[in-house]
Amino acid sequence: xxxxxxxxxxxxxxxxxxxxxxxxxxxxxxxxxxxxxxxxxxxxxxxxxxxxxxxxxxxxxxxxxxxxxxxxxxxxxxxxxxxxxxxxxxxxxxxxxxxxxxxxxxxxx
Numbered sequence: 843x844x845x846x847x848x849x850x851x852x853x854x855x856x857x858x859x860x861x862x863x864x865x866x867x868x869x870x871x872x873x874x875x876x877x878x879x880x881x882x883x884x885x886x887x888x889x890x891x892x893x894x895x896x897x898x899x900x901x902x903x904x905x906x907x908x909x910x911x912x913x914x915x916x917x918x919x920x921x922x923x924x925x926x927x928x929x930x931x932x933x934x935x936x937x938x939x940x941x942x943x944x945x946x947x948x949x950x951x
Contacts (some may be wrong), residue, residue: 843938846949848903853950865946868902869939876932888926889918904938907931 853861859899872895879891899908914926 843904843906843934844945844949845903845905848870848901848905849942849946850950852902865902868898872898872935876935879928884925885918885923888923889915892918892926899935899938902942903937904942907935907938910934 852864856864875891875894879885879888882888884892892911896908896915899905899911903946909929914923914928914931917923917926924937
């Protein structure tokens with residue numbers, strides 16, 4: 843679910859002092875994008891939002907969430923945005939976020 847080697851790599855790239863801020867920015871931006879997705883009832887910008895979520899998730903090691911966003915992005919590009927199971931994707935995000943926040947300290951020592 844979480845690629846801890848990617849998380850460590852990001853921490854090393856931005857520095858330990860800045861890492862928590864980067865994580866908070868990621869979580870805030872993902873939440874804002876999820877809110878945009880909910881407001882986009884006809885899913886007109888669904889593909890772009892899934893693309894953003896995919897990239898953001900991948901950069902912080904949320905592999906499963908990123909993969910689901912990539913699948914959703916592809917479906918949207920093929921005109922099948924309405925068929926995407928958004929609640930399932932968001933459930934994986936919530937689970938990933940919980941695992942990340944719970945296990946972060948243990949996996950970054």
